[in-house]
Amino acid sequence: xxxxxxxxxxxxxxxxxxxxxxxxxxxxxxxxxxxxxxxxxxxxxxxxxxxxxxxxxxxxxxxxxxxxxxxxxxxxxxxxxxxxxxxxxxxxxxxxxxxxxxxxxxxxxxxxxxxxxxxxxxxxxxxxxxxxxxxxxxxxxxxxxxxxxxxxxxxxxxxxxxxxxxxxxxxxxxxxxxxxxxxxxxxxxxxxxxxxxxxxxxxxxxxxxxxxxxxxxxxxxxxxxxxxxxxxxxxxxxxxxxxxxxxxxxxxxxxxxxxxxxxxxxxxxxxxxxxxxxxxxxxxxxxxxxxxxxxxxxxxxxxxxxxxxxxxxxxxxxxxxxxxxxxxxxxxxxxxxxxxxxxxxxxxxxxxxxxxxxxxxxxxxxxxxxxxxxxx
Amino acid sequence: xxxxxxxxxxxxxxxxxxxxxxxxxxxxxxxxxxxxxxxxxxxxxxxxxxxxxxxxxxxxxxxxxxxxxxxxxxxxxxxxxxxxxxxxxxxxxxxxxxxxxxxxxxxxxxxxxxxxxxxxxxxxxxxxxxxxxxxxxxxxxxxxxxxxxxxxxxxxxxxxxxxxxxxxxxxxxxxxxxxxxxxxxxxxxxxxxxxxxxxxxxxxxxxxxxxxxxxxxxxxxxxxxxxxxxxxxxxxxxxxxxxxxxxxxxxxxxxxxxxxxxxxxxxxxx
Numbered sequence: 001x002x003x004x005x006x007x008x009x010x011x012x013x014x015x016x017x018x019x020x021x022x023x024x025x026x027x028x029x030x031x032x033x034x035x036x037x038x039x040x041x042x043x044x045x046x047x048x049x050x051x052x053x054x055x056x057x058x059x060x061x062x063x064x065x066x067x068x069x070x071x072x073x074x075x076x077x078x079x080x081x082x083x084x085x086x087x088x089x090x091x092x093x094x095x096x097x098x099x100x101x102x103x104x105x106x107x108x109x110x111x112x113x114x115x116x117x118x119x120x121x122x123x124x125x126x127x128x129x130x131x132x133x134x135x136x137x138x139x140x141x142x143x144x145x146x147x148x149x150x151x152x153x154x155x156x157x158x159x160x161x162x163x164x165x166x167x168x169x170x171x172x173x174x175x176x177x178x179x180x181x182x183x184x185x186x187x188x189x190x191x192x193x194x195x196x197x198x199x200x201x202x203x204x205x206x207x208x209x210x211x212x213x214x215x216x217x218x219x220x221x222x223x224x225x226x227x228x229x230x231x232x233x234x235x236x237x238x239x240x241x242x243x244x245x246x247x248x249x250x251x252x253x254x255x256x257x258x259x260x261x262x263x264x265x266x267x268x269x270x271x272x273x274x275x276x277x278x279x280x281x282x283x284x285x286x287x288x289x290x291x292x293x294x295x296x297x298x299x300x301x302x303x304x305x306x307x308x309x310x311x312x313x314x315x316x317x318x319x320x321x322x323x324x325x326x327x328x329x330x331x332x333x334x335x336x337x338x339x340x341x342x343x344x345x346x347x348x349x350x351x352x353x354x355x356x357x358x359x360x361x362x363x364x365x366x367x368x369x370x371x372x373x374x375x376x
Numbered sequence: 377x378x379x380x381x382x383x384x385x386x387x388x389x390x391x392x393x394x395x396x397x398x399x400x401x402x403x404x405x406x407x408x409x410x411x412x413x414x415x416x417x418x419x420x421x422x423x424x425x426x427x428x429x430x431x432x433x434x435x436x437x438x439x440x441x442x443x444x445x446x447x448x449x450x451x452x453x454x455x456x457x458x459x460x461x462x463x464x465x466x467x468x469x470x471x472x473x474x475x476x477x478x479x480x481x482x483x484x485x486x487x488x489x490x491x492x493x494x495x496x497x498x499x500x501x502x503x504x505x506x507x508x509x510x511x512x513x514x515x516x517x518x519x520x521x522x523x524x525x526x527x528x529x530x531x532x533x534x535x536x537x538x539x540x541x542x543x544x545x546x547x548x549x550x551x552x553x554x555x556x557x558x559x560x561x562x563x564x565x566x567x568x569x570x571x572x573x574x575x576x577x578x579x580x581x582x583x584x585x586x587x588x589x590x591x592x593x594x595x596x597x598x599x600x601x602x603x604x605x606x607x608x609x610x611x612x613x614x615x616x617x618x619x620x621x622x623x624x625x626x627x628x629x630x631x632x633x634x635x636x637x638x639x640x641x642x643x644x645x646x
Contacts, residue, residue, distance in 0.1 A: 025554045028505045059554035059586060064518050065511075092585040099518045100527060340535020343490030 002056065003027055006034040014047035017069070020054035023062025035065045039072040046079050053084025063092045064099065129355070132333045140263055140329065143255045155261045162265035166227040167272055173226075174219055174273050175280040181218060182210060182281030186288040199293050203300055204307035206285040211312045215278030216270075217364055220323040223270055224356035228331040231262055232352035235335025236345045244336070254336075263328040270324035271317055278316065311376050319367050326363055327356045399458075400425040400557060400589050401446065406455035407613075408438070408445050415441050417613030419455070423557075428583055428590040430600045432635065433610030439593045440483070442610065443559055446591075447480055459557070476504060478557040479550030483565065485542040487534040493520075493545050494530040500552045519548040524578060540571040544578075551582070560592040564599050572596060576603040597636075609635075 004021040017038060023031060050070060055062070066082060073080035085093060147154045189202035235258060238244050244254050282304075289295040295303075334352035338345050399422035408416040415438040423429050433439045444450040446457055448464060448471065457464045459474050487496050497516045501507070507515075517527055523544040534542060543563060550558050563579070564572035576599050583590055594600060600607055601621055608618040609632060617627055624636050 025501075025505060028507045028511070032507055032511050060518055060522070060551075061515060061554060064514060068514065088584070088587065091581075095522060095581075095585050096518050099514070099521045341489035341533065 004031050004034060004055075004062070006038055008038075011049075014049060016049045016051050018051045018054060019066065020056075022057040023052075023055050023065070024057050024059045025061040028061045031062060031065050035069045038069055039076075046077075048073050048078045048080045050080065050082045051084045052082060052089070053086075055089070058089045058092060060092070060096065063089070064096045067093060067096045067099070129333075132337070133329055136259075136329050136333045139255045140259060140332075143253065143260050147256065147260065153256065155257065158257075158261035159264050159268075162262050163269060165230070166223065166265055167269035170223065170226055170269070170273060171276060174222055174277050177222065178215065178218060178277035179280040179284040181214065182206065182284030183288045185209060185214070185281070186285035187292060190289065190293040194293075200295060200299070200303055202285075202289055202293065203295065203303040206282065206289075207304050207308040208312055210278050210281040210285065211308060211316045213316070213364070213368075215281055216274040216316045216319050216323065217360070219274045219277040220270060220320070220327065220360045221357050223266070223273065223324070224327045224331075224360060225353050227266065227269075228327045228356040229349050229353050231266075231328065231331035232335040232338075232349045233345065235259075235332060236338030236348055239336060239338050240340060240345065259328075259332045262332065263325065266324040266328040267321045270327075271320040274316065274320040278313075315367075315371055315376060319364065322367075323360050323363055326359045330356045330359060398424055400460060401591065402458040403442075403446065404456050404458075406442075406445065406457065407453040408441055408450060409453050414613055416445070416452075419610075419614050421608060421615055421618075423589060423591055424606075425556075425589055426583070426587055427605040428579065428592060428603055430604030430607045431591065431593045431610065432595065432600065432607060434631070435595075437610045438613065439610055440561055443561055443591065443593055447478070447559060448475075476553060477555055478559065479553065479555035481543070481546050481550045481558065481560045481563055483561040485534070485546040487542060487546055487549070489534050492531050492533055493537070496534070496545060497549050497552050500549070504553060515552075519551055520545075522551070522582065523548045524574065539566045540568070540575075543567065543575065547578075551586075554586065555588070557589045557591065560590060560594075562593055562595065564594065564596045569598070572598060573602070575599075579603050 002021045004019065004023050004027050007018045007020070009016045009018060021027075050066060052058070052066060070080045070082055082093065186202055186206055189205050190199060193199055193202050193205075235244070238258070244258070247254050247257060286297060286300045289300055290297055331352045334348040334355070338348045401421070401423040403419060403421045406416050406419040406421075407414065419442065421442075431439055431442070441450055445452050446459070446464075460477065462470050462474055464471055464474065487493075488499065491499065494513075494516050497519055498512050501512060501515065516530060520527060520530060525541065525544050525548070529537070529541065529545070534545070537545065543566075547558075547560075547563070560579070564575050567575060576596075579590060579592070580603050582588055592599065592604065604621070606618065606620060607624050609616050609624070609629075611631055617624065617629060617632055624632060627633070627636075
C-alpha cells in the first residue's frame with residue numbers, strides 16, 4: 001500500500017491538486033499534514049480541481065479530508081471542484097458532504113470559577129447527603145413498623161443470607177485482625193510500663209481499651225470496609241440495571257425487600273463480631289503478656305477481674321448496633337444514589353466506606369461524651 | 377462446503393464465498409466446548425469480501441459463541457480461523473494488526489459508561505492514530521452523521537441515550553477506524569420496527585459506501601430479507617444451510633421451514 005500524495009499542477013488559469021495513493025485512516029496523520037498545507041494555498045488562480053482519480057483507496061478519513069480541503073478553498077474565494085471520483089467513492093464523498101462543521105466540546109470555565117463552583121457544589125452536596133441520610137433512617141423505621149404489624153412480610157431467608165455474608169464469613173478475618181491488635185497493644189504497653197515496674201497494669205489498659213473502645217471501633221471500621229462497600233456495590237449495580245425499578249413496578253417496596261433485611265443482618269452481626277473481636281484481642285494480649293511479660297494466665301485473669309467491671313463491657317456492646325445502623329444507612333443511601341456509569345458505582349462505593357468510617361468515629365466520640373456525662 | 381478447487385474470478389460473490397480463495401473470514405473445522413458440552417462441532421464457514429452475511433439459528437444454538445470465537449473472546453478447542461488470510465493463532469502482533477481492521481457492535485452496545493459519546497467514538501482513534509484534536513472532532517461528527525445522529529448527541533453520556541441511540545453510537549464507535557469488517561450482534565433487537573428498518577438501511581448504505589464486509593447475527597426476519605446478501609444457518613454446532621433468501625425459502629429442512637415459513641415469517645415475506 002503506497003502512502004498518500006497531493007501534487008500541485010498548474011493548468012492555464014486553473015490549478016489541479018492531484019491526490020494519489022492510499023487515502024485511508026492508516027495514513028491519517030500524513031494526510032492531515034498534506035491537506036493542511038494545501039488549505040493555505042492562496043494563489044491568484046480562481047479555478048481549482050481536486051483530482052482524485054489516482055487515489056487507490058479511500059475511506060471516511062480520506063473522503064472527509066478531501067471534503068475539508070474543498071470547503072477551505074471555497075471559503076478562500078476559489079472555485080473548487082472534486083473531479084475523477086469513481087462511482088463507489090462518490091457515494092462516500094456525498095455522505096461526508098452532509099457533515100456539518102464540528103461542534104466543539106463544551107469549554108471549561110476559568111480556573112477560579114471552576115474552583116468556586118467545586119466548593120459550592122460540595123457544600124450543597126453535604127446538605128443533600130444529610131437530608132438523604134435522614135430520609136433513609138425514616139424510611140427504614142417506617143418499613144420496620146410495617147413489618148412489625150405484618151410479620152409475614154419479614155424476609156427471614158434474606159436476613160439469614162445476609163447474616164452469613166456479613167457475620168459468619170467475616171469471623172476469621174475479624175478475629176485474626178483483633179487478635180493481632182491485642183498482641184500489639186499488650187506488647188507496647190509492657191514495653192513502656194516496665195520502666196516503672198508496673199508490668200501488671202498492662203492488663204488494666206488492655207481490658208478497658210479493648211472492651212470499651214478498640215474492640216467495637218476496630219470491628220465497625222472493618223465491617224464498613226467489608227460489608228458497607230458490598231451493600232453499596234450490590235444496590236448500585238441493581239439500580240444501574242433497573243432491577244430496583246422492576247421491584248417497584250411489581251408493587252414491592254425496595255426498602256422492605258432490599259434494605260431492611262440488610263440492616264437487620266448488620267445490626268445483629270456487628271455486636272456478635274465486636275464480642276468475638278474483643279475476646280480475640282484479650283486472648284492475644286494475654287498471650288503476649290504471658291510469653292513476653294511473664295504475667296501468667298491465672299494472674300492475668302485475676303487482675304482482669306479487678307480492673308474491669310461489667311459496665312466497660314456494656315458500654316462497648318451498646319455502641320455496636322448503633323454503629324451498624326450508621327454503616328448500613330450510609331451504604332444504602334450511597335447504593336441508591338448510583339447513576340448509570342461504572343465510574344459512578346466506584347465513586348459511591350468509595351464514599352460509602354469513607355463516610356461510613358467517618359460517621360462511626362463521630363458516633364464513638366458522641367458516645368464517649370455521653371458516658372462521661374452520666375458517669376459510667 | 378469447503379471445496380478446495382479455485383474459483384474462477386468471474387464467479388458471483390455467493391459462489392466465491394463457498395471456497396476459501398476469496399474469503400475475508402474463513403473458519404475451518406472449528407470446535408468450541410464449554411466443559412463437556414460441545415457448542416460448535418467441526419464448523420466450516422467462509423465470508424466473502426464485501427458481502428452482508430446474516431447468521432441465524434435457534435436461541436442458544438451458539439451464534440454469539442461463533443462470533444465471539446472469531447473475534448477471540450472465547451477460546452476454541454480445535455480448528456483454524458483466518459481473517460484477511462492471517463491465521464489468528466499466529467501470535468499477538470498478527471492478531472493486533474487484524475483487530476485494528478475490524479469493528480464490533482456488541483448486543484447491548486458496550487459503550488464505556490463513564491465516557492461521553494464523543495469520547496467513546498474517539499477512544500480507538502486516539503489509541504491508534506496521532507491526529508489533531510480538530511480532525512478527531514470532525515471525524516466524530518462525520519461518524520455521527522453517517523449513523524444518523526445529530527451532532528448535539530456528542531456530549532451526552534450513554535446512560536442518557538435511548539436504546540436505538542446506543543446501538544447507533546456503538547455502530548459509530550465500531551466504524552471509528554474505518555474497519556473492513558464489522559461484526560454486528562443482534563443489531564436490531566430492542567428497536568422499534570421503524571428504527572430497525574432504518575438500521576438495516578444504514579448497514580446497507582455503509583456497506584455500499586465503505587465497501588464493508590458485515591457479519592450479522594440476527595433474529596430479525598426483516599433484516600435478513602432486506603439487508604443480507606447471504607444467510608447462514610447454525611444448528612447442532614454446524615452450518616446446516618447457507619445461501620440467499622430464496623435458497624432458504626426453498627429449503628426442505630424442517631427447522632428452516634418452520635423458521636422461514638412460520639406465522640411471523642409469512643407476515644414479513646408473504
